[in-house]
Amino acid sequence: MSEAVSNMHVASGFNQRRSLRIARTLRQIHSTPLGAIGVVLVTLIVLVAALAPWIAPYSPTAISVTERLAGPSAAHWLGTDQLGRDLFTRVILGTRTAMTVALVSLTAALAAAIPLGLIAGYGPRWLDGLLVLVFDSLSSLPMIMFGLAIVVLLGPGVSTVILVIVAYSVPSYARLVRAQTLSLKARDFIRAEQVMNASSLRILFVHLLPNVVGPLLILACLDLSTVITLEAGLSFLGLGVKPQVPSWGNILSDGFSVIRNTPVPVLVGSIPIVLATIGFTFFGEALRDALDPKLATEKSA
Amino acid sequence: MTKQTPILEARGLGIAVGTGGGIFFAGRKLDIVMDVSLSLRPGKIVCVVGESGSGKTTLGMALVGLTPPTTGEIRFDGAPLQDFSKASFRPIRDKSALLFQDPASSFNPRQRIGDIIAEPRRISGEGATTSEAIASLAQLAGLPSSLLSRFPHALSGGQARRAAVARALSVVPRLIVADEPTAGLDVSVQGGVMNLFLDIREKHDTAFLIITHNLAVARHISDELVIMYLGRVVESGPTAEIFRNPQHPYTKALLDSEPVPDPRHRRNEPPVIGEVPSIFARPSGCEFHERCRFAQSLCRSEAPRETAGANGQRVRCHFPIGQAVGEPALAIA
Amino acid sequence: MSTEQQQTRPVLEIDELSISYGGRPAVSNVNLTIQPGEIVGIIGESGSGKSTLAHAILGLLPSSATVSGRALSLAGKNLLGADGPAFRSVRGPGAAMVFQNPMTTFSPLHRLGDQLTDLLWRGTSLSKEEKRQRIVAVFRQVGLSNAAGRLSNYPFELSGGMLQRVAIAAALMMRPSLLIADEPTTALDVTMEAQILHLIRELRAEAGVAVLMISHHLGVIAEICDRVVVMYAGRVVEQGPVEAIFANPTHPYTKALFACEPALIAPGVNRMPVIDHEALRRHADERKTA
Numbered sequence: 016m017s018e019a020v021s022n023m024h025v026a027s028g029f030n031q032r033r034s035l036r037i038a039r040t041l042r043q044i045h046s047t048p049l050g051a052i053g054v055v056l057v058t059l060i061v062l063v064a065a066l067a068p069w070i071a072p073y074s075p076t077a078i079s080v081t082e083r084l085a086g087p088s089a090a091h092w093l094g095t096d097q098l099g100r101d102l103f104t105r106v107i108l109g110t111r112t113a114m115t116v117a118l119v120s121l122t123a124a125l126a127a128a129i130p131l132g133l134i135a136g137y138g139p140r141w142l143d144g145l146l147v148l149v150f151d152s153l154s155s156l157p158m159i160m161f162g163l164a165i166v167v168l169l170g171p172g173v174s175t176v177i178l179v180i181v182a183y184s185v186p187s188y189a190r191l192v193r194a195q196t197l198s199l200k201a202r203d204f205i206r207a208e209q210v211m212n213a214s215s216l217r218i219l220f221v222h223l224l225p226n227v228v229g230p231l232l233i234l235a236c237l238d239l240s241t242v243i244t245l246e247a248g249l250s251f252l253g254l255g256v257k258p259q260v261p262s263w264g265n266i267l268s269d270g271f272s273v274i275r276n277t278p279v280p281v282l283v284g285s286i287p288i289v290l291a292t293i294g295f296t297f298f299g300e301a302l303r304d305a306l307d308p309k310l311a312t313e314k315s316a
Numbered sequence: 317m318t319k320q321t322p323i324l325e326a327r328g329l330g331i332a333v334g335t336g337g338g339i340f341f342a343g344r345k346l347d348i349v350m351d352v353s354l355s356l357r358p359g360k361i362v363c364v365v366g367e368s369g370s371g372k373t374t375l376g377m378a379l380v381g382l383t384p385p386t387t388g389e390i391r392f393d394g395a396p397l398q399d400f401s402k403a404s405f406r407p408i409r410d411k412s413a414l415l416f417q418d419p420a421s422s423f424n425p426r427q428r429i430g431d432i433i434a435e436p437r438r439i440s441g442e443g444a445t446t447s448e449a450i451a452s453l454a455q456l457a458g459l460p461s462s463l464l465s466r467f468p469h470a471l472s473g474g475q476a477r478r479a480a481v482a483r484a485l486s487v488v489p490r491l492i493v494a495d496e497p498t499a500g501l502d503v504s505v506q507g508g509v510m511n512l513f514l515d516i517r518e519k520h521d522t523a524f525l526i527i528t529h530n531l532a533v534a535r536h537i538s539d540e541l542v543i544m545y546l547g548r549v550v551e552s553g554p555t556a557e558i559f560r561n562p563q564h565p566y567t568k569a570l571l572d573s574e575p576v577p578d579p580r581h582r583r584n585e586p587p588v589i590g591e592v593p594s595i596f597a598r599p600s601g602c603e604f605h606e607r608c609r610f611a612q613s614l615c616r617s618e619a620p621r622e623t624a625g626a627n628g629q630r631v632r633c634h635f636p637i638g639q640a641v642g643e644p645a646l647a648i649a
Numbered sequence: 650m651s652t653e654q655q656q657t658r659p660v661l662e663i664d665e666l667s668i669s670y671g672g673r674p675a676v677s678n679v680n681l682t683i684q685p686g687e688i689v690g691i692i693g694e695s696g697s698g699k700s701t702l703a704h705a706i707l708g709l710l711p712s713s714a715t716v717s718g719r720a721l722s723l724a725g726k727n728l729l730g731a732d733g734p735a736f737r738s739v740r741g742p743g744a745a746m747v748f749q750n751p752m753t754t755f756s757p758l759h760r761l762g763d764q765l766t767d768l769l770w771r772g773t774s775l776s777k778e779e780k781r782q783r784i785v786a787v788f789r790q791v792g793l794s795n796a797a798g799r800l801s802n803y804p805f806e807l808s809g810g811m812l813q814r815v816a817i818a819a820a821l822m823m824r825p826s827l828l829i830a831d832e833p834t835t836a837l838d839v840t841m842e843a844q845i846l847h848l849i850r851e852l853r854a855e856a857g858v859a860v861l862m863i864s865h866h867l868g869v870i871a872e873i874c875d876r877v878v879v880m881y882a883g884r885v886v887e888q889g890p891v892e893a894i895f896a897n898p899t900h901p902y903t904k905a906l907f908a909c910e911p912a913l914i915a916p917g918v919n920r921m922p923v924i925d926h927e928a929l930r931r932h933a934d935e936r937k938t939a
Binding site for chain 3: 502507
């Protein structure tokens with residue numbers, strides 16, 4: 016077994032062109048107008064999230080009672096909230112919160128879903144039946160009720176939000192991996208591996224995994240926007256990250272309580288959510304089109 | 317002496333699959349291949365010929381364990397397989413290669429041709445997988461080494477077939493099972509692939525089991541023919557003898573159906589009419605009787621047994637051509 | 650239109666036709682004439698341009714193709730530079746096509762009877778019952794047993810051979826002057842192939858339809874064609890009566906193609922010849938410079 020694993024790397028002198036392929040894919044995404052919008056927005060959001068502590072002009076929790084609910088000014092570009100905290104700072108750091116929650120939860124979900132789906136699709140039948148039963152039961156739970164129940168049990172916080180998202184997305188990703196695996200399993204190249212006496216581990220990790228990951232990453236990219244909205248939604252309800260932590264949902268929630276005085280905080284909280292949703296959706300769709308070999312050849316022909 | 321030990325021998329092989337079974341209903345067993353016996357000696361080329369539904373591909377897949385047989389016996393290199401489990405096929409798989417009908421589909425679309433060719437060596441841990449070693453394998457199969465860094469979809473039909481052969485040669489095989497190796501190839505490319513098989517046989521004494529519907533190719537390349545109809549072998553024997561003197565009416569119809577590239581030899585009538593019956597509704601008696609122009613009442617009621625005919629041919633027919641056609645005809649008159 | 654006129658005027662006239670994709674030539678300077686009731690075969694390997702030529706006749710080329718030449722006329726209608734509606738008017742009564750794979754010729758969701766009735770959209774004067782009878786008649790003509798019953802069949806209920814008969818019936822029903830058959834037997838078993846070839850020959854005798862038969866199989870061409878056109882790299886390298894070409898091929902490519910045909914190689918020879926495309930290219934270059 017260990018020999019099979021050590022032999023598993025696909026490295027050799029035959030793949031010097033991988034970087035070229037990535038460059039071509041990016042060019043292809045860029046070549047459609049919606050794709051270009053997606054790329055710009057995604058790049059912007061990722062940069063802001065990564066550099067948040069350096070860009071932010073103030074501390075997100077610095078309270079200034081004298082400047083409560085100030086409108087946009089030179090000192091506070093987007094104004095302040097009901098505690099006099101700088102909204103621009105909170106939006107920037109909120110981006111970081113949103114991206115952290117989204118990336119951590121989706122990575123965790125994929126990390127759990129890929130092996131489960133592969134095992135269900137390629138493993139023995141009884142195990143497949145059992146896993147499918149678990150996936151179906153989990154995804155039949157109503158999302159919001161399920162989320163509320165977990166929050167009540169564990170208390171609000173970033174890790175609770177991540178847990179809710181993971182628990183909810185694992186079944187759907189695992190089912191996708193399983194379906195892909197089942198259809199790949201019947202393909203000649205997997206049968207060819209079997210005839211060559213390849214171990215199941217080798218078939219799973221060298222041959223099935225790379226063919227399964229592509230579509231999955233695209234789906235995850237499209238799901239990023241859902242996850243971002245979900246985090247904001249839970250935070251808005253007070254079930255997500257703690258109130259003092261800057262997050263788009265918290266800005267919205269705080270703004271909502273003062274909407275009779277000023278609409279600015281609500282607007283400031285919702286615009287990044289809209290931009291992120293649009294950005295990741297367009298980017299994901301363009302990525303899907305660029306990576307689909309059939310669509311790609313049709314376009315170049 | 318060892319030359320005479322068949323590398324692969326099958327006795328009374330049957331392959332059935334269950335269909336329509338559920339928790340509450342017992343499924344039906346559907347016979348795809350029935351009572352097939354064949355033997356393949358080193359350096360020999362045997363062609364299994366038949367139309368769609370003849371079970372020839374299923375038979376080929378069964379011999380390497382992809383569709384395990386349900387009955388019968390397989391011996392590899394003289395040693396019988398214990399059962400038809402995945403593990404029992406290991407010795408066969410270690411020493412043989414399967415060429416799929418569509419070679420491109422038998423390659424991982426995300427691997428490069430060079431890695432695909434190296435795959436058997438990586439699995440077995442035998443033989444070098446350096447780029448030089450792989451390039452020399454490609455050269456043996458007549459594949460330009462510039463294609464080694466390509467992905468499978470960039471190859472033409474002929475190139476993909478050569479890549480598949482290069483992969484097969486990666487671990488020197490004693491047996492190559494090839495499913496329709498000429499399908500979809502132009503005649504000029506077809507000849508090249510056949511010559512490659514002959515080179516391999518010459519060099520390594522490899523035995524070939526070629527599954528094909530291309531009679532013209534079978535005639536030139538094979539030493540022996542196995543003609544299948546609806547899952548059974550209806551006739552088998554030395555290729556030259558079968559072409560010279562087909563004894564089963566189906567064999568004759570099959571040989572006569574192949575259009576001759578000579579406008580002076582046109583047929584006035586199709587040699588056989590109708591089509592292969594469905595395996596869901598096997599005809600009674602001899603399965604060919606509905607289409608056979610020599611069929612008698614015996615053929616409708618009783619399935620013929622395989623008998624040894626002249627010149628090493630074996631034929632499954634009550635009234636083989638050239639033997640007893642006249643007599644029952646008299647009985648009817 | 651009198652019968653004499655029909656006999657004198659060719660069904661298909663192609664004069665110096667060239668087709669290219671973005672400057673890359675696919676078919677170059679092809680001349681081809683088909684008389685009524687004639688069966689003409691085009692033989693060539695993949696990439697020879699034979700299918701491109703057939704698609705050009707019916708206006709089935711992708712929009713990226715550029716077609717030029719002196720003449721392309723079908724049943725007396727000029728199609729050079731024709732637009733969509735012009736081709737639409739000629740598909741059916743002018744020429745109909747039978748494709749290689751009968752399994753993908755029909756929509757899997759609709760009954761064969763409905764699909765064929767739809768093809769009779771031109772016959773607005775026909776009642777539903779008349780259309781049905783015309784389909785049943787043409788089903789009988791192509792040798793389908795239980796012709797009336799087949800109308801309610803779905804495509805998957807029929808075998809490939811039977812579906813190819815239905816496809817031929819669908820083509821004939823529109824009473825075309827020319828039937829274009831693109832490798833119609835390649836996907837079929839050899840005993841079925843013999844039956845379909847026989848059918849095409851019978852239909853020519855009965856209905857007088859001209860046939861353009863595209864094949865890579867010398868046996869198929871020899872079996873039913875009157876004339877044969879040999880294509881290589883987009884050009885017609887040789888054409889003439891089938892007996893003459895098969896008895897005495899003159900172009901080096903035709904010779905090489907015949908030499909590769911396994912059925913023409915003496916039994917007992919097992920080394921197969923291959924075509925040296927390099928030498929053929931040299932030959933072509935020499936002729937150009939000469």
